[in-house]
Amino acid sequence: NAGVTQTPKFRILKIGQSMTLQCTQDMNHNYMYWYRQDPGMGLKLIYYSVGAGITDKGEVPNGYNVSRSTTEDFPLRLELAAPSQTSVYFCASSYRGRQGETDTQYFGPGTRLTVL
Amino acid sequence: QKEVEQNSGPLSVPEGAIASLNCTYSDRGSQSFFWYRQYSGKSPELIMFIYSNGDKEDGRFTAQLNKASQYVSLLIRDSQPSDSATYLCAVNMLSGGSYIPTFGRGTSLIVHP
Numbered sequence: 407n408a409g410v411t412q413t414p415k416f417r418i419l420k421i422g423q424s425m426t427l428q429c430t431q432d433m434n435h436n437y438m439y440w441y442r443q444d445p446g447m448g449l450k451l452i453y454y455s456v457g458a459g460i461t462d463k464g465e466v467p468n469g470y471n472v473s474r475s476t477t478e479d480f481p482l483r484l485e486l487a488a489p490s491q492t493s494v495y496f497c498a499s500s501y502r503g504r505q506g507e508t509d510t511q512y513f514g515p516g517t518r519l520t521v522l
Numbered sequence: 523q524k525e526v527e528q529n530s531g532p533l534s535v536p537e538g539a540i541a542s543l544n545c546t547y548s549d550r551g552s553q554s555f556f557w558y559r560q561y562s563g564k565s566p567e568l569i570m571f572i573y574s575n576g577d578k579e580d581g582r583f584t585a586q587l588n589k590a591s592q593y594v595s596l597l598i599r600d601s602q603p604s605d606s607a608t609y610l611c612a613v614n615m616l617s618g619g620s621y622i623p624t625f626g627r628g629t630s631l632i633v634h635p
Contacts, residue, residue: 441625449566450625511566
């Protein structure tokens with residue numbers, strides 16, 4: 407199993423450009439998540455999905471969009487990139503655990519994005 | 523506002539000592555708690571999870587949970603330089619009908635020889 411894969415690993419964008427961060431998992435997990443991590447900070451949830459066709463906003467969704475058409479893929483779209491979106495982005499997935507809660511999360515290697 | 527609080531550190535301990543990492547959370551309804559380790563430039567990986575009050579041991583690691591005090595901790599015995607990393611506490615909290623992890627900002631641990 408490859409686990410959770412993310413592409414690209416690094417990207418530099420100009421202000422106003424758009425891009426899609428790709429995330430794929432091969433563990434047949436129900437739940438998938440997108441986080442951003444700024445230096446010295448924890449993980450902030452951008453969007454999450456509890457299954458194909460179902461997505462919901464996290465703590466910091468502004469400036470981002472997601473879709474989940476399959477169990478395996480959960481792309482994150484950045485529209486009109488801004489310097490405030492400079493961060494490391496992590497995708498994660500998990501099973502639906504006990505009592506419907508999130509189980510252990512498995513993280514991808516991350517995408518380091520710089521907006522200039 | 524649902525929050526998970528951790529002391530950002532750094533926490534510096536000598537090799538062989540016990541490192542104690544602490545986390546408090548705001549949602550009394552939370553039932554699942556996780557500790558992740560993150561090396562610099564890498565992604566988080568699970569150390570332990572705990573669901574019930576009390577202690578849970580796994581090798582050199584012990585997680586402690588006190589739901590009444592809304593407090594969870596991680597003890598690392600016989601600390602090694604390879605334990606130097608940031609430790610993230612994650613607590614499942616109700617969001618939009620689902621219990622989703624909320625992360626603390628992490629505690630940086632430095633184990634010096």
